[in-house]
Amino acid sequence: MLKVVGCFVDFHDLRLVALAAFICAVASFTTIQLLCHARRADVRYRYSWISVAALAGGFGIWATHFIGMLAFTPGVPSGYNLSLTLLSLLYAILISGLGLGLARSQFPFSPWVGGATMGAGIAVMHYTGMMAFQVAGRIVWDPWLVSLSIVLGGLLGAMGCATAVKSQGVHHQILAAIWLLLAICGLHFTAMGAVTIIPDPAIEIAPAAMPSSWIAGAVALASLAILLFAAGALAIDLRDRRHAALEGARLRSLANAAAEGLVVCRGDRIVSANESFAHLVELPAGSVNGAKLSTFLPSLATRLTPTTLPDHPIEAELIAAHGQSIPVEIIIRAIDYASLPHFGVAVRDLRARRTAESKINFLALHDGLTGLANRTSFDKSFDRETQVAARTGGKLAVLCLDLDRFKEINDLFGHAAGDKVLQDLARITEDVLDDKQLMSRLGGDEFAILAPVRDAVGASRLAEQVLEALRIANQNGSGAQIATSIGIALYPDDGTDRAALLNNADTALYRVKSEGGGTYRFYESFMGADVRERRLIEHDLRLAVARSEIEVAYQPQAETGTGRITGFEALLRWRHPERGYVSPSTFIPIAEESGIIMNLGEWVLREACREAASWSQPLSVAVNVSAMQIHAAGFPATLQAALRDTGLSAGRLEIEITETALIRDPARALTTLHAIKELGVRIAMDDFGTGYSSLSNLRAFPFDRIKIDRSFIKSIDKDEQTAAIVRAVLSLGRGLKLLVTAEGVETDAELAFLQAEACHEVQGFLVARPAPIWTFAAVTHGHAASQKATAA
Structure with a gap:
């Protein structure tokens, strides 16, 4: 080591040594920059950039060596062999390129092998360059220092390439450049320390040897090339950094725009995470x-290892910062993130989906309005x-439950009120049930209760x-x-399968409703026949108008004193092809219960108006109207359309209603009756004296006539109490200036009584x-309207 230091201090121009170190540093940093860029470049251009890095590295190594040689002053004449000098430059470029290429390979320890190869390239370049060095003397080498220089070059070169390949920032690139600088300079000056020159006048420098001034020019060109490479590498690096910054910002924006959480991690360490x-x-x-x-x-x-990564989405629990799961x-x-495996x-947050799935599962087995079990859930429980x-x-x-007069609730108060009634029924009934009993909504206003019981007494108690x-x-x-009717069927007494039990419970329910509702009944075998009969009648009644089975019969109304016919009451008759004439007391309640009365009522109204409009005599016609028609919002418009289409004068039409139609919703009934009066149509209270007869109704509603029910007329000449009631009604009519018609007059004695009491008709x-x-016809089209109908 002292020999190397002595050579460095005693035989080198330190200014040129500093210049060599600077050129080497620039070349090393440029080479590392270009190598890192090659790592980021597209595969198609990767080896092109490695070639450029090899040129920068080769020129840097060569320039460092020959600037160091210019700094070397052995004290004897010297020169350089041109061929070997150029060959050393070629070796520096080729072997450096090979080492950089190996450093980018994927086989194990490739960065170390590539770096060692590059160190070997430095050694080959140096010793080839030394072979090109000609001096007037003999060159003696120290084998130990030669070996040390080669080892230093390979080891430090390997460190530089390994650091560059795993580069994750500028600090790694600088460190890699320092290792490469030390590899070049360390090998050069250690190798120079291994040289001993023994002057020998007998040795002459070949005339073709290049003088040191030429080497200086070549080194200047190489240095210029290095600077150009360095400037290019710097420009590329700045462009890459700017592009990387823009791309990073774009990727972060895209990542932050994602609803899902996105994380990039290296092993278990999070490198980047989006805002979500x-x-x-x-x-x-x-x-x-x-x-x-x-x-x-x-x-x-x-799970975060290449061999254990799941190939499908997995569900897990995420622990938030405050411990929430x-x-x-x-x-x-x-x-690959930043050219490294990540x-x-x-x-994806599953809370919303879990909530939606829970709601879907609930709706699949429950009714959306009431929250009760639906039919599917009922079937499973059954x-x-x-x-x-x-x-x-x-x-x-x-237990089958059905709301009484539910359609009227919807008609009178609206569907929102109807929904509220359904919800209240569900809530109230569920409060009565225990955990073993299930209530479900089967549809509309139909409910069912499933209850294990010991006997029929338990079902009736429920x-x-x-x-x-x-x-x-x-x-x-x-x-x-809220009023409901309940039909009950028992397993296994009334059936063993679901369809039979539900049908039998529904049959019992139907029987309850036909008897007025508001209570419960158990299924009995005879009920089935009755229910089937009623349903057959309902079915045939729906088709009766289309089949021309419905007819209108007319009953005259006459003045009590003169017997003159003043008008007719239109009465509905049904001529069934198999049953014959069906009594109105049989089919009218079914029509009202099923809602068929709306179509029948409109048909009778139009038929009566059409017929009356064809009479040559201006006789009146009276038509009975059901409670459902009165409470229907469009009835006045229907009435007006019938008059307009048939051409009947409104003053000739009289509408007959019962007091029962008034008490369900007096306010709506009053509004409808006033609208009818505005059309000019007369209104009669039918069956007065029965049901909910009230004097306040006569005062509140715009009636034109009172019709005394036939039950009072039947015994009018025999029962003093009945006679007193009829006299009171007749007196009331005169006081209120209302016409009074007595229905059901069948005997001369009854007629005589009514004549004596001045009954109008x-x-x-x-x-x-x-x-x-x-x-x-003689009454409606001739001059016989003044004669009694009985004569006809």
């Missing part, structure tokens, strides 16, 4: 970088409970509890009244039975 991930773990943006991924995703601690879905992929982790009952010998009660709870709720509530079999209108 930071928000997910409840930390400020940017503070996640550098943390351990396993802190947030403990289940991934053993969040369900997430994770996708992991191996990626792992990309996409993290199958399960019947299996238990069959195994234990127990019974299972199926039905009574439900009805009592509804009664109490109606007393305490201020909204629409009579109607009944004594005047004429209901018949087709053509039988009264």
